[in-house]
Amino acid sequence: MRYLVTSALPYANGRLHVGHVAGAYLPADIYVRYLKMKTEDVIYICGTDEHGTPISISADKENTTPASIVQRYHKSIKAAFDKIGIEFDNFSGTAREGHYRISQEFFTNLYDKGHIVPKDTTQLYCEHDQRFLPDRYVEGICPRCKQEGARGDQCDACGATYDATTLIEPKCKICGTTPVIRSTRHWFLKLDDFTGKLTEWISSKTYWKENVRNFMLNLLEQGLVERSITRDLSWGVPVPLPEAEGKVLYVWFDAPIGYISSTIEWAEKIGQPDRWKDYWLDPNTQMIHFIGKDNIVFHSIIWPAMLMGQDKKYCLPHDIPANEFLNLEGQKVSSSKDWAVWVDEFAETFPAEYLRYYLAVNAPETKDMDFSFRDFQARINNELNNVLGNLINRVLSFAAKNFASRVEACPLSEESKALVEEVMRTAHECEESYSQFGVKASCKKIMDLARSGNRYFDERKPWTAFKTDPLHAQETLFTCLCLISKISVLFSPVLPKTMAELRALLGVESKVTWNEVHNVIDQAFVINEVKPIFRKILDEEIDQELERLQTKAAPAKAKNYKALKELISYDEFSRMDIRIARILSAQKVPKTDKLLHLVIDLGFEERELVAGIAEHYAPEAIVGKKVVVLANLEPRKIRGIVSQGMILAAEDENGLSILLPEKDSGPGSTVQ
RNA sequence: CGCGAGGUGGAGCAGUCGGUAGCUCGUCGGGCUCAUAACCCGAAGGUCGAAGGUUCGAGUCCUUCCCUCGCUACCA
Numbered sequence: 001m002r003y004l005v006t007s008a009l010p011y012a013n014g015r016l017h018v019g020h021v022a023g024a025y026l027p028a029d030i031y032v033r034y035l036k037m038k039t040e041d042v043i044y045i046c047g048t049d050e051h052g053t054p055i056s057i058s059a060d061k062e063n064t065t066p067a068s069i070v071q072r073y074h075k076s077i078k079a080a081f082d083k084i085g086i087e088f089d090n091f092s093g094t095a096r097e098g099h100y101r102i103s104q105e106f107f108t109n110l111y112d113k114g115h116i117v118p119k120d121t122t123q124l125y126c127e128h129d130q131r132f133l134p135d136r137y138v139e140g141i142c143p144r145c146k147q148e149g150a151r152g153d154q155c156d157a158c159g160a161t162y163d164a165t166t167l168i169e170p171k172c173k174i175c176g177t178t179p180v181i182r183s184t185r186h187w188f189l190k191l192d193d194f195t196g197k198l199t200e201w202i203s204s205k206t207y208w209k210e211n212v213r214n215f216m217l218n219l220l221e222q223g224l225v226e227r228s229i230t231r232d233l234s235w236g237v238p239v240p241l242p243e244a245e246g247k248v249l250y251v252w253f254d255a256p257i258g259y260i261s262s263t264i265e266w267a268e269k270i271g272q273p274d275r276w277k278d279y280w281l282d283p284n285t286q287m288i289h290f291i292g293k294d295n296i297v298f299h300s301i302i303w304p305a306m307l308m309g310q311d312k313k314y315c316l317p318h319d320i321p322a323n324e325f326l327n328l329e330g331q332k333v334s335s336s337k338d339w340a341v342w343v344d345e346f347a348e349t350f351p352a353e354y355l356r357y358y359l360a361v362n363a364p365e366t367k368d369m370d371f372s373f374r375d376f377q378a379r380i381n382n383e384l385n386n387v388l389g390n391l392i393n394r395v396l397s398f399a400a401k402n403f404a405s406r407v408e409a410c411p412l413s414e415e416s417k418a419l420v421e422e423v424m425r426t427a428h429e430c431e432e433s434y435s436q437f438g439v440k441a442s443c444k445k446i447m448d449l450a451r452s453g454n455r456y457f458d459e460r461k462p463w464t465a466f467k468t469d470p471l472h473a474q475e476t477l478f479t480c481l482c483l484i485s486k487i488s489v490l491f492s493p494v495l496p497k498t499m500a501e502l503r504a505l506l507g508v509e510s511k512v513t514w515n516e517v518h519n520v521i522d523q524a525f526v527i528n529e530v531k532p533i534f535r536k537i538l539d540e541e542i543d544q545e546l547e548r549l550q551t552k553a554a555p556a557k558a559k560n561y562k563a564l565k566e567l568i569s570y571d572e573f574s575r576m577d578i579r580i581a582r583i584l585s586a587q588k589v590p591k592t593d594k595l596l597h598l599v600i601d602l603g604f605e606e607r608e609l610v611a612g613i614a615e616h617y618a619p620e621a622i623v624g625k626k627v628v629v630l631a632n633l634e635p636r637k638i639r640g641i642v643s644q645g646m647i648l649a650a651e652d653e654n655g656l657s658i659l660l661p662e663k664d665s666g667p668g669s670t671v672q
Numbered sequence: 673c674g675c676g677a678g679g680u681g682g683a684g685c686a687g688u689c690g691g692u693a694g695c696u697c698g699u700c701g702g703g704c705u706c707a708u709a710a711c712c713c714g715a716a717g718g719u720c721g722a723a724g725g726u727u728c729g730a731g732u733c734c735u736u737c738c739c740u741c742g743c744u745a746c747c748a
Contacts, residue, residue, distance in 0.1 A: 211676075366678085368741070370684085372684090379696085385710085392707095393706095394707030394708090401706080455711085457712090458712045463704090536708070589746085611747085
């Protein structure tokens with residue numbers, strides 16, 4: 001059996017954060033290291049995803065070329081991987097010539113088979129820049145909430161999604177002029193052509209993770225729609241059709257092809273240019289894509305469909321172990337708000353393998369997990385340091401002090417044999433969990449083994465036995481050393497560097513193969529050196545990290561004052577009828593998060609209205625309050641309730657604050 | 673409302689094929705002194721979101737409902 005392992009291509013427009021690592025890279029790296037220890041034929045392929053609109057925008061903003069943006073982040077991402085020991089056989093990028101060629105071949109094959117068809121659509125075109133504007137290149141007034149600064153396809157203020165051509169007063173983000181609507185032609189992938197094949201294929205994948213399988217089956221059932229796979233952009237893989245000048249392939253179309261082009265690049269580098277075919281065209285190869293859950297659709301539907309539509313008989317993914325997300329201190333990670341732990345920064349502060357351990361043991365395998373600095377500290381200190389680190393340290397120092405660093409092999413009692421058997425059992429269990437991507441389970445088993453070692457050591461009391469029965473103590477030490485050396489094998493996929501250091505201390509061969517766990521050790525241990533391999537993380541260090549996180553994120557939250565609106569005349573102002581009203585009753589509108597259904601007393605009449613304040617005010621807390629209401633706003637039906645007016649409230653990043661009259665003005669009083 | 677994922681002792685989690693409910697941390701009590709104030713033993717603490725059902729037996733299967741999170745919608 002041969003293995004081809006990939007991780008989702010990181011997008012070359014930002015740094016790498018711990019969420020990325022936990023989901024797509026560390027589990028893959030551990031899996032690959034395990035396979036390599038088993039001397040399996042495996043390569044680990046990745047690279048940066050280097051096309052698409054955000055990169056073009058970054059380039060324009062910095063007045064540079066997309067290529068230079070890509071180069072910068074490619075370097076930074078690769079450096080971060082190096083720091084935490086994510087080792088690829090090849091780390092390429094999609095803006096390379098070989099990649100263009102294959103991507104175009106993919107398109108052409110699908111096109112020739114009739115799976116790709118052209119369609120005309122309308123889109124905004126900037127006459128000044130002479131280019132069509134993708135959604136992210138346009139800004140304007142939201143057609144629904146009339147808020148300024150709405151994006152081309154979506155309004156951040158009200159959340160509406162719409163077609164960019166419906167935007168009011170659209171402006172080109174590059175030059176600021178007003179674009180015009182023009183017709184443009186795009187090419188669509190007819191995914192539905194593959195529904196039957198895909199369904200059949202997924203049916204055989206009973207061993208897939210539930211989240212992936214369910215998601216995919218669901219989509220297939222709902223029916224697949226045609227997807228546009230081209231864009232009007234200059235940065236990307238040109239569409240290989242004479243009539244498609246100025247168009248490039250959509251980044252999502254060419255990105256997964258990067259797995260192939262990176263493999264080809266690898267084959268060329270090792271001087272065997274045809275080797276890539278072993279991994280892509282031979283059905284004896286298992287292809288495994290590690291991804292985050294955001295990538296499931298592309299890897300389980302679109303990508304297999306693309307592969308199915310090729311002339312070459314490509315292997316389909318054997319498994320797609322998608323992981324869930326890692327939150328940070330209870331909140332979603334957000335790169336733009338700087339609410340993230342960056343890998344390169346983190347590795348400056350703490351030993352990189354602490355991060356590997358924490359992310360492994362806290363892997364978001366079945367549900368979203370939380371990265372918390374306090375939890376990180378606790379797990380490193382209590383588990384790695386106290387349980388494993390201390391076991392190693394107490395055994396090694398005892399051996400150094402009382403056995404002059406040399407512990408001979410000796411016959412084992414039943415008690416010791418039991419421990420050795422437990423080691424063997426754990427080895428088998430780890431084998432099973434590693435091969436099923438169960439990183440968490442492996443770590444737990446190994447730590448349990450270390451705990452057993454501590455218990456064994458305690459029960460046998462070598463410090464006492466040594467005085468009366470040195471052989472008894474020797475047996476204890478020898479057994480513990482065996483256990484530790486086996487742990488150094490079992491833990492190698494997760495903590496390669498630290499385990500190598502440990503093996504150096506133990507005086508055993510530094511190169512590890514998995515077979516070693518099954519060997520019976522009959523030779524003496526000669527200890528090289530005694531020193532702690534882990535250290536505790538201090539409270540101060542954690543305080544510092546937390547503070548840094550808060551201050552980094554804070555300014556991002558505080559900024560963003562909304563732009564001042566245009567001047568209006570007094571006359572326009574006076575058309576608004578603002579009144580004081582008393583809230584008579586309030587209840588939540590069912591099935592909504594933010595809406596309260598209110599009955600208010602305006603003095604001269606009672607009215608119903610709906611207010612979006614439920615997240616900030618409990619119904620019982622505002623009944624009886626006197627509030628400020630815009631009373632002549634045209635009624636609008638929301639969730640079946642006719643809302644006759646609007647409660648005035650102030651809003652900032654901390655939430656909403658209802659305006660209240662400072663003195664006891666009666667209901668119906670006018671406000672100006 | 674739609675889709676997806678979850679709801680297990682104070683906290684964070686594991687529970688594969690249905691068979692007396694586990695782990696780590698925390699708390700309380702004890703032991704040890706080889707070791708990085710580390711380690712070991714013991715105890716308290718859960719009607720496994722709720723209700724029905726299948727079964728000799730369900731955290732584990734089925735049905736309905738409730739709650740939380742993500743995407744989505746609502747947010748005059």
